[in-house]
Each structure stands twice: as C-alpha cells, then as structure tokens.
Amino acid sequence: MAPTLSPPDLVARLQSKEPLLWLNPNLGSALPDARPSFKQIVEAEQRLERCEALLANLFPDDICGPLESRLDCAAPLKRALMPPDGDQGAWFLKRDDTLPVAGSIKARGGFHEVLAVAESIAMRHGLPDIDADARLLASAQARALFARHRIAVGSTGNLGLSIGVLAAAFGFEIVVHMSSDAKPWKKERLRQRGVQVVEHDGSYSDAVAAGREEARALPHCHFVDDEHSLLLFLGYAAAARPLARQLAQAGRVVDAGHPLVVYIPCGVGGAPGGIAYGLKALFGPHVHCFFAEPVASPCMLVQLAAAGDQAVSIYDIGLDNKTDADGLAVGQASLLVSPLMASQLSGIFTVSDEQLYRQLQQAKDAMDIDLEPSAAAAISGPSWLCGSVEGRAYVRDHELDLDQATHVIWATGGSLVPREEHRRFQAHAQMLANRSATNPACAD
Ligand SMILES: *Cc1c(COP(=O)(O)O)cnc(C)c1O
Numbered sequence: 001m002a003p004t005l006s007p008p009d010l011v012a013r014l015q016s017k018e019p020l021l022w023l024n025p026n027l028g029s030a031l032p033d034a035r036p037s038f039k040q041i042v043e044a045e046q047r048l049e050r051c052e053a054l055l056a057n058l059f060p061d062d063i064c065g066p067l068e069s070r071l072d073c074a075a076p077l078k079r080a081l082m083p084p085d086g087d088q089g090a091w092f093l094k095r096d097d098t099l100p101v102a103g104s105i106k107a108r109g110g111f112h113e114v115l116a117v118a119e120s121i122a123m124r125h126g127l128p129d130i131d132a133d134a135r136l137l138a139s140a141q142a143r144a145l146f147a148r149h150r151i152a153v154g155s156t157g158n159l160g161l162s163i164g165v166l167a168a169a170f171g172f173e174i175v176v177h178m179s180s181d182a183k184p185w186k187k188e189r190l191r192q193r194g195v196q197v198v199e200h201d202g203s204y205s206d207a208v209a210a211g212r213e214e215a216r217a218l219p220h221c222h223f224v225d226d227e228h229s230l231l232l233f234l235g236y237a238a239a240a241r242p243l244a245r246q247l248a249q250a251g252r253v254v255d256a257g258h259p260l261v262v263y264i265p266c267g268v269g270g271a272p273g274g275i276a277y278g279l280k281a282l283f284g285p286h287v288h289c290f291f292a293e294p295v296a297s298p299c300m301l302v303q304l305a306a307a308g309d310q311a312v313s314i315y316d317i318g319l320d321n322k323t324d325a326d327g328l329a330v331g332q333a334s335l336l337v338s339p340l341m342a343s344q345l346s347g348i349f350t351v352s353d354e355q356l357y358r359q360l361q362q363a364k365d366a367m368d369i370d371l372e373p374s375a376a377a378a379i380s381g382p383s384w385l386c387g388s389v390e391g392r393a394y395v396r397d398h399e400l401d402l403d404q405a406t407h408v409i410w411a412t413g414g415s416l417v418p419r420e421e422h423r424r425f426q427a428h429a430q431m432l433a434n435r436s437a438t439n440p441a442c443a444d
Contacts, residue, residue: 003312005305011317014302014350017295019380021349021390024304028285029343036234036340038281044112044234045241051115054134055101058169062100067107069095071246074409076366081383088386089261089405090252093367094243096412097375102162103416104327104375105236105271110162110224112235114151117222118142118170121149143171150175152215153224154208156267156326157186158413163224164195177211179204181326185418203321204268204330226268227334236274240282243408252406254286259400263381264410265374266291266348267330269300271412273337280344288346288398290385292377294323294353301348303333304341311335324353327374327413346394349384351377357429363411370422371414382407 005011006025013020048067056063074091082088099107118137122130125145130136150173153163160176167174175196178187181204187197200207208227215223226232247254254260260283264272269291276289293301299314306312313332314321321331351359359379363369385391386402395402414422 002318003302003306003310003316005302005317006307010305014295014298015318017319017352019295019350019352019355021347021384021388022301022305023347023390023394024342024345026304026307026342027344027346031343032339036230036237036277040230040234041237041240041278041281044238047115047119048112048235048238051134051137054115054137055111057135057138058166059101066242067099067111068242069097069099071095071243071250071408072367073250074367077362077379077409078382080362080366081379082386087403088382089402089407091382091407091409092250093363093369094408094410095369096410097369097371097414099415101165102158104158104162104413105410106158106162106413108239109229109232109235109270109274110159111166112238113224113229113231114163114166114170116231117151118146121145137170146171147173148220149173150215150218150221151224152177152211152221154204154211154226155179155182156204156207156329157182158327159224159226160190160195160197161186161416164190165193168193168195175211175214177207177214179207179329181329183326183421185421189416205332226270227332228336229270230336232270233274233277233336236271237278237281239275240278243279244282247406247408254283254406256286257401258286258404258406259398260287260406260408261290261382261385261400262287262408262410263290263292263378265325265328265377265412266293266300267297267328267374268332269334269337269341272410273334273341275410276344277340288394288400289344290346290378290381291348292381293348293350294325294328294356294377295350296323296353297321297325297329297331298348298350299330299333300338300341300345301350303335303338304345304348307342309339325351325356325374325377327372328377347390349381351380354432355380357425357432360425361429361433364426369411369414370417371411372417372421373425375412375414378409378411381409
C-alpha cells in the first residue's frame with residue numbers, strides 16, 4: 001500500500017513528475033534528543049584544520065591551503081534568471097565543484113571520515129605524536145599500519161571517488177562498491193589509483209548493502225556507511241563556519257532583517273543535511289535551507305512528508321529513480337539525517353532532467369562554469385522561493401525581506417568530469433533547447 005503523505009494530493013503530484021516546491025510543515029519543531037552536538041561539529045572543524053598540512057603533503061599538486069571552496073558572486077546568473085524589476089537580494093554560488101582531489105562536495109564528508117579513521121587506527125596502535133603533527137599519518141610507519149586495514153564504501157560515484165582516492169593515498173586497502181548507474185570514467189579513475197572497484201547490478205542502496213555485508217564479515221575493515229555515518233555528516237556540517245566567514249568578507253549580514261537562504265542538491269541527505277545542520281547551529285532561524293531533488297528520486301521529500309519513523313522510499317509511491325543526476329539517484333533517504341531535517345528544513349523542490357540540463361547550460365552561459373547534472377539541481381531555488389505560490393507563502397509567513405536576502409546556491413560537483421562528458425552534457429542541453437524552441441509544447 002502506498003504511504004500517506006501530507007498534503008493529501010502530494011503523492012499524485014509526485015507521481016506526475018511535475019516539478020514542485022514542498023514546504024515543510026514541521027519546520028521549527030523540536031530536534032530529537034539523540035542529535036549531533038555543537039561540540040562534535042567543532043571537533044570536525046578542528047580535525048580538518050589539523051590535517052590541512054597532511055593533505056597538502058599527500059596531494060602536493062592539488063592542495064595548497066585549506067580544503068575549502070570559493071564563494072562566487074552569481075550576479076550574472078541572477079540577471080539571466082530573474083525578471084529585471086525588483087531587487088530580491090544577492091546571489092552567490094558555493095563552488096564545491098572545485099574542491100580539490102575529489103571534485104565534489106563529497107570531499108567534505110569523505111575526507112573527514114577517512115582522516116578520523118586514520119587517526120583512530122594510529123592512536124590505537126600507539127603511533128607517536130600524531131596529535132602534535134598530523135603529517136606523521138603519512139609516515140612509512142603509518143603506511144605499513146594502514147596497509148593491514150581495509151576501508152570500504154558503497155557509492156553512486158562521487159563518494160567513492162573521495163573516499164577511494166584519499167584512502168589509497170594513505171596506503172589503505174580500499175574497496176568501492178559502485179551501483180550500475182555510476183559513470184565509467186569514475187570507475188576508471190579509481191582503478192588507476194589502485195582502488196578495487198566492485199560493480200553491482202542494482203541500485204545505490206544495493207551497492208551500499210552489499211558493501212556493508214562484506215565489511216561486517218571482515219576484521220580490520222571500516223565501512224563508510226553513506227546511509228548512517230555520523231563522521232560523514234559532521235564533515236559536511238563543518239562547511240558552515242567557513243561559509244559564514246566568506247559571507248562576512250563579502251559584506252553580507254545575516255540576521256532577522258537579512259535572511260540567508262541556501263539551496264543544496266540532495267541525494268541520500270548526508271551532505272545537504274550536514275551543511276543545513278551546521279548552518280542552523282550558527283544562524284538559527286535566520287538561515288532558511290531548501291533541498292533540490294530529481295523528480296524521479298525525491299527520497300528526502302517522501303520521507304519528511306510521511307512524517308513518521310518508518311522508512312518510506314520513492315519506490316513505495318511508484319517512482320523509478322531514473323535520472324541523469326547520478327549523484328542524486330537515491331531511493332531511500334538517510335534515517336540519520338531525516339529526523340534532523342524534519343525540524344530544520346524549510347522545504348524541498350524537485351527538478352526534471354530536462355531542467356537540470358537547462359540549468360547546467362545557464363551556469364555555463366552566465367558564469368562559464370562546467371557542472372555535472374546533479375550539481376546544477378539547486379539553481380532553480382531562488383526562482384521557486386521568489387516566483388511560486390508556495391515560495392511566496394513562505395516568504396510572507398516568515399516575514400522575509402527578500403531585497404535584503406543572501407541566496408547561496410550550492411554547486412556540488414563537476415571539475416573532475418572529463419572534457420568529453422561536459423561536451424556531451426552541453427550538446428544534450430542544446431538539443432533539448434532546440435526541441436522546445438521548435439515545439440513549445442515540449443518546454444518543461
Ligand atoms: C552526493 C552528491 C550530492 C548529494 O549528497 P548526499 O549526501 O547524497 O545527499 C549532491 N551533488 C553531488 C554532485 C553529489 O555527488
């Protein structure tokens with residue numbers, strides 16, 4: 001039987017795959033007692049900071065300085081997408097597509113978890129002085145130790161890239177379980193770095209489950225569990241403070257009169273959930289977080305709209321999880337993250353694949369940025385908030401002064417995507433644009 005979602009017409013609207021904005025009726029409700037603490041987020045920030053020099057040593061060609069991405073002014077994108085009348089605030093793009101080594105938002109959670117595991121193994125085995133100098137985690141002694149340990153992960157692609165490349169650099173034995181929709185170039189890139197790639201016929205959840213099972217049976221194996229991992233979550237949450245610093249540097253105030261609105265693409269929910277959680281810890285009610293999900297894979301939306309403890313997947317309402325946004329092709333949301341987002345998330349909007357390609361092209365035309373389809377999902381966020389009936393209701397109910405708002409669109413991946421693939425994305429976007437120009441009925 002199909003689950004009951006609220007509002008009552010939501011299931012039919014999701015089944016029609018018509019893009020929509022869903023507002024979270026439980027925003028502002030109490031957080032569960034079992035929740036990550038502020039102290040844990042600070043510890044994640046400190047771990048990433050402590051390991052800056054280590055990462056720079058491991059990847060001298062790719063990393064210099066902190067593992068942080070730029071915050072770009074996105075005025076050209078705003079000009080392209082918004083009606084010229086009215087102000088409606090300042091637009092920024094958070095450029096996680098340029099994060100070094102991993103090329104996606106997965107660098108945040110993935111690196112944090114591998115670093116935490118490496119530190120913990122080194123501590124357990126009495127490796128000296130690593131808390132004084134994390135660079136010792138790259139010593140010959142540490143390598144010999146890590147070679148006896150295995151790290152495994154299940155992934156649609158980008159998490160595997162992030163975990164795989166860093167774990168391999170440390171000398172871990174590393175296995176990445178990939179779903180069938182993972183892109184061939186991602187598998188290839190990992191194999192080149194000595195990572196074992198195991199391919200699974202089924203979905204992302206099947207790949208995760210297979211990896212989890214295998215890891216359970218092995219001693220000395222750490223499984224990075226994208227559906228449950230607190231270490232991943234905390235690594236993402238650590239993104240909040242650097243963003244706050246960048247906003248301050250850009251002269252943007254965040255308070256009751258100056259709302260911050262953040263739009264982030266959502267797969268299983270760890271990355272956007274962690275970031276939203278970290279931002280809420282810093283800005284409270286003055287930050288408004290919206291997620292973007294493909295129309296075929298709105299897993300966080302169905303989980304939150306079902307408003308219970310029971311797991312609800314997109315398959316339960318007859319959706320097929322078929323989307324070109326491979327990073328977002330997830331059928332079941334993380335049950336670690338969904339109870340937290342139940343009280344913190346403002347809403348979720350959905351995106352068709354056609355729209356993804358259009359947005360990818362808009363980022364290219366306006367800002368000369370090459371994103372992967374998943375990473376373009378959030379670009380329609382401000383238009384939903386400022387231009388839809390639901391969005392305007394939200395603005396009214398929360399008394400947001402849009403002219404004073406700061407909109408941050410999270411661009412989540414793309415810089416490692418081969419040239420060839422980017423050309424294919426753009427050709428596809430062009431083909432769709434031509435088709436809707438010659439046949440207006442096909443637009444949207
Ligand atoms: C993984 C990913 C996301 C979403 O992160 P989740 O933790 O799965 O919700 C968004 N964009 C890209 C490019 C990704 O790889």
